[in-house]
């Protein structure tokens with residue numbers, strides 16, 4: 001059950017300098033990590049910490065210069081398998097407009113399976129199912145570019161789903177969305193994870209989104225520096241701030257109250273838990 005769907009061993013990626021003044025950049029540095037099938041991991045790290053490069057290493061858009069990345073036990077450097085890898089690990093990027101390929105929602109979602117040479121009948125079934133899963137059933141004939149940001153990202157997710165992926169990586173896919181759009185996308189990702197057991201690797205700046213993951217990993221200067229369940233990771237408030245990141249608002253509040261000399265647990269990451277901890281303290 002706890003099979004690793006993705007594994008990296010000492011993976012390293014270096015961008016070559018464009019000129020002498022700008023040295024080479026080691027964007028991902030000696031990263032060894034595994035993702036269990038069916039898990040939901042949030043990936044955090046300040047700008048430039050290597051998150052997007054890491055994401056691209058996971059579906060062979062980039063190949064490590066040292067070390068290895070395995071997707072479903074296939075090494076990403078093996079060119080013969082590159083399309084299997086990309087089909088298994090789909091990436092949703094930040095800007096929804098850059099991901100639109102069709103003139104209607106259904107055409108857009110069909111693009112992937114058409115390229116895979118899937119028979120038309122099966123494409124039809126896959127497209128309908130994928131659109132239903134992301135709650136876009138009433139928009140099949142709509143023009144994707146006229147949708148809201150959250151809807152566009154859901155169409156992009158459906159496009160990946162139609163290729164029956166094992167894993168979806170989102171690279172700040174919620175960062176250009178309004179709070180409603182963000183919620184819609186998170187709801188869909190959660191559902192895909194819980195009901196379809198799709199592994200989710202969610203790169204985000206929103207700590208509240210990280211708090212709902214099973215696991216949080218944090219990058220700094222290309223290295224993986226923290227790894228644990230959200231409670232463990234966010235209770236290390238001081239370290240997280242040193243890494244240029246925030247903690248969830250309630251954790252921050254509890255931290256500040258602790259600084260005033262009142263004892264409240266720092267492992268609290270949501271409002272319900274905060275409520276219980278305060279009531280317990282006041283009793």
Ligand SMILES: Nc1ncnc2c1ncn2[C@@H]1O[C@H](COP(=O)(O)OP(=O)(O)O)[C@@H](O)[C@H]1O
Pocket residue numbers: 015016025026027045046047048049050051052053054
């Ligand atoms: N195409 C590129 N060419 C050169 N350097 C790059 C390129 N893309 C990213 N980098 C550098 O690699 C490092 C990691 O970048 P990135 O993976 O985009 O981090 P993040 O997604 O966490 O912001 C940064 O120092 C960035 O400037």
Ligand SMILES: [Mg+2]
Pocket residue numbers: 051052053171172
């Ligand atoms: Mg990035």
